[in-house]
Amino acid sequence: MRRILLALPLFAFGLSGCIIVDDDDPAPTGCRSDLDCPVGYYCAGGGSCLPEVAAVPVYDPCGVVDECEALATRCQEIVADWADRTSRNNICTYECEESSDCVVSPNGLQGLCVSFPGTPFVCYEQCEDGADCGAGFDCGTIDGGFQVCLPR
Secondary structure (H helix, E strand, C coil): CHHHHHHHHHHHHHCCCCCCCCCCCCCCCCCCCHHHCCCCEEECCCCCEEECCCCECCCCECCCHHHECCCCCEEEEEEEECCCCEEEEEEEECECCCHHHCCECCCCCECEEECCCCCCCEEECECCCHHHCCCCEEEEECHHHCEEEEEC
16 A cells, blocks of 8 residues: 555656746747846847847847847848959948948948948948958958958
């Protein structure tokens, strides 16, 4: 009889229907406001919870605009034709009317307001040489003789 009484609580515990939830992971989709996301996350335009501290700065590479810091309104694709290959990447940026609208980049140079064929005027990171650009980018000359960081 003692074995049955001991087995009964173990059996009941096994059927309790407990579900373990990991509160550290954000909901992948379906948020409508920041309140739907865990602490330290915000609800991005696409309905996904993204980390607040992981915002990508202007002029840095991005996959989607929701990764970018609040100032950036675009994750702009850049296509660069180098002598040995064509390279593509995206940067966090925003539309502008003139270069003074653009933020100074981490390299200390004023951003440059540029429009490439088929794109609006947006801010790009200006450079003097490759050392002024982040990893995966190099300083390239564009129309007008200006130099900006382009994907390499």
